[in-house]
Amino acid sequence: MAGKTGQFAWTQERIVLALAVLVFAVSAIMLRGFLEPNNLISIVRSVSVLGILAVGMSIVIIGRGIDLAAVAIMAMSAAWYLQMLSDGWSDGAALAITIGGVLLIGLVNGFLIAYADVPAIFATLASGAFVFGYVRSQLIAQDAVPVPNGHWLESIGRARFLDIPAEVFIFAGIVFAAYLFLRFSKWGRYVYYMGDNFLAARNMGIPVRPMIMLRYVISALIALAAGLLTASSLHSINTRVVNSTLLYDIILVVVIGGIGLSGGKGGMRNVVVGALLIGIMLNAMTILDIPNIYQNLIKATILLIAIIVDSLLNPRDEQTAQQGDI
Template structure:
């Protein structure tokens, strides 16, 4: 008997397609019932906010694919950029100060990776402690919570207000980061090592794969991507507010990653999932802002959605025995 052929053209229903469908429905509903939603100013604001959130989520997704988590991203972002701005007030050129700030955050990512990979401290505890320490050090060093960049930096102004073919430059930077990360994960040997380490760390280690260097590199890259997100934010608002560390931004980033379909069990997902999650969360936050939802109400709604996404992830991507023995994330 001839084998039955699979129907052609069928849409595969998975978490990614569901999130895309919800995003389309939300966009249509907001477009119909919210007068200001489709205004040019609001669409531009939505894109710029998505650029920051999405850039951070690319870094977080990279770590989660390797079965980790990085709660230092917002602290590294605000303190790294604030340090660069502070350094520029000491007589150093702003561009060189940005380079020094990038080196600082890379060292912080290296230290985090060493704690996770070599000291084998569970990532959720290591990154939470480091985030608190980094923010505390920043509060001691800086005399103000808000630091403003010099006003005559053309490349920073271009990132904040420039456009390419009508698309905000901040969105183009996000797209570039996402594109490079996608190629990195799909086309390089290191990307395959990340997936192998995330899928089964013990098997990868027993096979002779360099799992510890892979983990360390993930946290360095994550810190640098957070720094790029901070530069985007500085270009948009001409400065950085270190109190952003106390906001729910890190949970918004996690919401993007989990909603998009990158399982916390590791070894699956990619940049496309991050983009899908970013679009949904960006539309949701923008709509709630136009509806004048209070900050507390927005956080409540996002928390409920995050809990639901985590529950779905636990069902779709159940923890294996090896994960339980290794202490999870």
């Protein structure tokens, strides 16, 4: 709802931020242990990882796409990197090879969508399944791969600044970099143009196919960063997270934060407020000891409502349907 010119307007972003503050306040009053330092650290860490993944997803969705391979890339790239370290590879070589593999996955996803005309939802779903299956069966020895003792990831996991975990600052840095990219670079403007009107963007001379590939490469690299950050805080990475509901949590953060699935709308502030609300809500449900099956039901209901509201606020057009994206 928008007010008159010059007056306060209740945008979706502000509504979600107000809900996040409300849920936090109610949880602080009603739930024992919610304000304990360890629990607050747990919240900010989960919000940071969830938010980083949502940054990559939002860049893809703003350009009118979807990346269902993000969680698989996150978990399997970090696991492969740690496995190479365990096998005696030098840190520099293992990290370079991992980055190269992640770049390749992003390029393949982008190529399938941009040049082979495979709908994004199917291309990334298939690539995510392939990445998980190949890495788990051929490149790593077990589901959970530990961080070697004394590795720099451990240092990041323990690092604090003003008693705030390093993950928060890394999340803020990635959000700020994405903000600068989207708002102040010509490539970022191209993302919005393509999301708003793909055919018009192509007719303007925007290199739409290379831009599609760029978005999926960025998403893959951000997923790798989220995987390394997860490993730093947990001192290991468990590949079973690929089969969890994390992917749906990421989409929920993006949609509920106010980034339209039809493309061309939203920004990094939407990611931050969406991650805050969902992170606090998930933590509160965990403290309440709500079984996972009911947590999933609650999240699915919220996601369904958010998608319906998004379809009303940002109706799909004929061009969107022709793109094959969600």
